[in-house]
Amino acid sequence: MNNVGLYPLVHNETVKIWKKKRFFVILLILAALIPMFTYAQMKVAQNNKKQFGTQDWRLETQQQIRDYTNRLSSNRVPEEWKKYMRVQVKVLQFYLDKNVDPKAPNGVTFTSTFMANAIGLFIPLMVMVIGSDLVSSEHSSGTIKLLLTRPVRRWKVLASKYIALVFYISLTVFATTALAYLISGLVFGYGGWDLPMFTGFKIVGAEVDMAYVHPVPAWLYLLMQLGLIWFAALIVGLMSIMVSVLVRSTAAGMGIMLAVLIAGSILTNMVSSWQTAKYLFMVNLSLTDYLAGRLPPIEGMTLGFSLAVLSAWGIASLIASFWAFTRKDILN
Numbered sequence: 001m002n003n004v005g006l007y008p009l010v011h012n013e014t015v016k017i018w019k020k021k022r023f024f025v026i027l028l029i030l031a032a033l034i035p036m037f038t039y040a041q042m043k044v045a046q047n048n049k050k051q052f053g054t055q056d057w058r059l060e061t062q063q064q065i066r067d068y069t070n071r072l073s074s075n076r077v078p079e080e081w082k083k084y085m086r087v088q089v090k091v092l093q094f095y096l097d098k099n100v101d102p103k104a105p106n107g108v109t110f111t112s113t114f115m116a117n118a119i120g121l122f123i124p125l126m127v128m129v130i131g132s133d134l135v136s137s138e139h140s141s142g143t144i145k146l147l148l149t150r151p152v153r154r155w156k157v158l159a160s161k162y163i164a165l166v167f168y169i170s171l172t173v174f175a176t177t178a179l180a181y182l183i184s185g186l187v188f189g190y191g192g193w194d195l196p197m198f199t200g201f202k203i204v205g206a207e208v209d210m211a212y213v214h215p216v217p218a219w220l221y222l223l224m225q226l227g228l229i230w231f232a233a234l235i236v237g238l239m240s241i242m243v244s245v246l247v248r249s250t251a252a253g254m255g256i257m258l259a260v261l262i263a264g265s266i267l268t269n270m271v272s273s274w275q276t277a278k279y280l281f282m283v284n285l286s287l288t289d290y291l292a293g294r295l296p297p298i299e300g301m302t303l304g305f306s307l308a309v310l311s312a313w314g315i316a317s318l319i320a321s322f323w324a325f326t327r328k329d330i331l332n
Helices: 006-020 022-052 057-072 077-098 105-120 122-131 135-140 141-147 154-188 218-246 250-268 276-278 288-292 303-327
Strands: 196-199 202-204 207-209 214-217
Touching: 006 022, 006 154, 022 105, 022 122, 022 154, 057 077, 077 207, 105 122, 105 154, 105 218, 105 288, 122 154, 122 218, 122 250, 154 218, 154 303, 196 218, 196 250, 218 250, 218 288, 218 303, 250 303, 276 303, 288 303
Parallel strands: none
Antiparallel strands: 196 214, 202 207
16 A cells, blocks of 8 residues: 555646646736736826825825824724724834835835735635645545555545645745736836845834834845745645545535635734634734734734744644545545
């Protein structure tokens, strides 16, 4: 039962995913959506120029600070929104004092902003499209019976699917980054790699601790973002395969993951007073917010906490997947 090595299985799984052409669909979606976001960003820059009569980012930032400050004095604004605005005022003022434009119009900053916004739902959805049928589709097509008659243990079969998915997750994150940079660079230029970006903001309630804030070049900041995005996408991939193992229907599996991810996107904006929700993996996906100094969904959440929670969910998914795949009667 051990004659077949892991490499041929991984190669087989990689080819199967490639032949399904779902990755090409992802590339087409990216190629269609990124120009739309680029155009929207260009229109924002043009409107700001009309409003202020100049492209000076300082005027725009000062106006943002004034808008937030005016809204803070309103009794109609919920307290949770006020906490977010207080944090944003302090972060924006910090960039203003350091004379650094965090949204300088170039390909690098556009890519960084796009990836930070994509981590919560967009990239997880693309990963889910690939991972949610890796096992369930074998049942639908009947190839699971053929696969398990080969001289190889079940755990190797499942492990090969995980390794293939990790490869495609990495490829998805890389392709999204590359397309965002290449397409936006046509409009905003391809510079900005050495632009200083600040990280190390520590949020305590509605206060921002600046003691550990330090500048890093934009290329390093983007790499830090991509590392966190890749990890969040990996956890979603592990969860997707677990659902694919437990639910034999591809449609049902995709429906479950879609509902969970969308629910998580909604919960992130609504669970500030529900402390237990911080242990849900969906609420912890937006890891890049910690780099930028944004208010976490629930008070007390930190980057280390979110990484630990996601790791726990990922390990639990692995255990559940291998246990179910190796023990269940999956031939009937």
